[in-house]
Every structure is written in structure tokens, then in C-alpha cells.
Amino acid sequence: MNVLFVYYVPSGGVETLNRQRCRVLREYGISGHCLYYQWGAGMQNATDFPVYVTRDDIALKHILDSGNYRAVVVTTDHASFERLRLLGYAGKLILEIQGYGPKEVARAQLTSAVPVVNAHASALLNPNTPHIAALFRELFPHIPQFHFNNCFDAGTFTYRLGAKPPNPIVAWMGRIEDNKNWREFLHIGHRLTDHYPDLQLWMFEDPNISIPGEREQFARLIAELGLGQRLTVRANVPHADMQHYLSAVGDSGGLLLSTSKVEGAPYGILEAMSCRCPVLTTDSDGVSTSVYHNATGKFYVLGDIAHAVAEARALMDDAILRENIRNAAQQHVQAGFNQHLYAHHFIHMLNSI
Structure with a gap:
């Protein structure tokens, strides 16, 4: 059975998700292919399954006709449903929502999607994101809905064991845009330097989609806070290399700081947890399946810089708590986001529709 996964650009968490689920689904007889509308930095990551990059209708029709797809999973772009139908695709269409950013954007987008989704969607899918699940129930009560963790x-x-960095590191992953809340990261990092004079700040981003x-404004705030000498910004790091960076952050005595206002199901947090890098995050909704306060990570109140600094210090200075969180977080990722469990859920969804 062939399944096509469609998204705008190969970057960030969706590219990671598509790459990982195509590989595990193949073990269960499902051949996953990916279609992106434009080139993105994720194309540098190695794949061993078909990946297409095109917006052209003729090329897209050829992909659909030759692929013989039993289902097409479209992430976010519900407007493409009508286009796929006009190009002759008659199989199952599944709308997947990994996150829209602000909750008001999610509501507006899904409300506008109601006519198209009701006309064409066979199922709705999301990775246990509470506000998206609630919108699904409200707006699409008659369409089958599936909620399970990403793989x-x-x-x-x-x-990955490496040389221990000489200074503690606080890291951040995201895009330079408002919802990822880079400003708060810089302010928290600046305040932490009062307690850790040798603190280093690492930011990982994709400048192509900033x-x-x-x-x-980012450049101005860095200068204003005097962070230039301790801040390192890394762009488009190959995905396989990130495990070495995150392991180093954990071993340095530092942490990953996630400042997002709203998240769907952020892969960066799972990646840090798997690499034994402690996580301090806002309670940004979609992290509710990965972070449990003082068990697999820590929460701070969005916008409360003093609270973030206090929680970061507890995570960095309390050696017993820190080690307990590192162990529990790694085990939680292995169990709760197991790729084979994902494959079983995905196959159940396909069989159900």
C-alpha cells in the first residue's frame, strides 16, 4: 500500500516526522512518499524513499497517477483537497494538523476549512494536541478523528557521549518569529548570566523561514543585551548532527529552553529528552504529552522571566532532581513515542476509513 504525505516545505518538525514515519511504516508493508511544494533545508537529510518537490499541476498529476496512493495525508493545507480532486485523485484524504501557532489562528483556519474538509476529508489526525482536538470535536463532529503521539x-x-563543554549551555530551537518567542529566550538568558557568568547561549534555527x-529586531536585541560574545547561532544543522549538540548541552550542566507561546507537538523537545538534555518549557499546550513538571522536565509561566530563571536554576543546580529528570525523560520518549506503536495506530486509522 502506498501513502503520500503532503506539506509546504521540508523543514522543522514535519520533515522529521515524515522521514521517521515513512521508514517505520515500510516495516509494516506501507510505502510512504513525501511531496513538498518548495525546497527547504530538510532536503539535506538523507532519505531512502521517494521525495518530490513541486507545485506544478502536471508534475503533481503524474505523481498521483503513478503512485497509486490509497491515502493522501495533507498536513495543514486543507485548500489542496479540491486541487487534488480536480487532478483526478479519488482515494482517501486525511487532514493532519501538527500546529498553527497561536490558538486564534488555529480556530480561524479550521473554521474557514469546514466546507472543504466536510466535502473531502475521510479522517482528521493530530498528535494529541489539546486545543486542536477540541476544535476537531467542535467543528467536525461527523468526521472520524484520530489522536495519537508522533513517532x-x-x-x-x-x-552521544562527547567531550564535556567547559561552560554551561542554554539552548533554543525554532524560527525567528513571534510565536517561537525568541525575545523571551534572550531575556531569560541575559538574566541567567547574573548567576552563571560563563554561561553560553546556543540557538538553532532555519533562516529560510524566518x-x-x-x-x-533580533539583531538589535542581542546588541542591546550585550549577548554577542556568549551567543552562538547555528543555521540548518543536519538533523543527525543535532543529537551531538543536544547531548553536549545536557552534559554541560545546561538545558534546552523552549519559550513558544503555542505548540502542536514539538520535535525539538523530544529530541532533547532522548539525548538526556533537560527541558524547561512554557506550558504551550502541545507539550502536554511529553513534559510532566519535575518528572520529565520543567514548566515556567509564559512571560514570567523571574519564574523561568528560578526554574532554570533549580534544574541546573539540584543534581539529584536533574539526573532524575534526565533518566525519566529519556525513558518516556522511548515508551510514549515508540515508532512501532505509531505504526500500529496509523494502520488502525487506515483500516477504519
């Missing part, structure tokens, strides 16, 4: 290959992407105006 994570914790055997391949895991802790907001130009935000990038100008």
Missing part, C-alpha cells in the same frame, strides 16, 4: 526513533537519535522584520 520518534529513540534508537537512532539518542544520547520573518525579515523579526530578524532585524
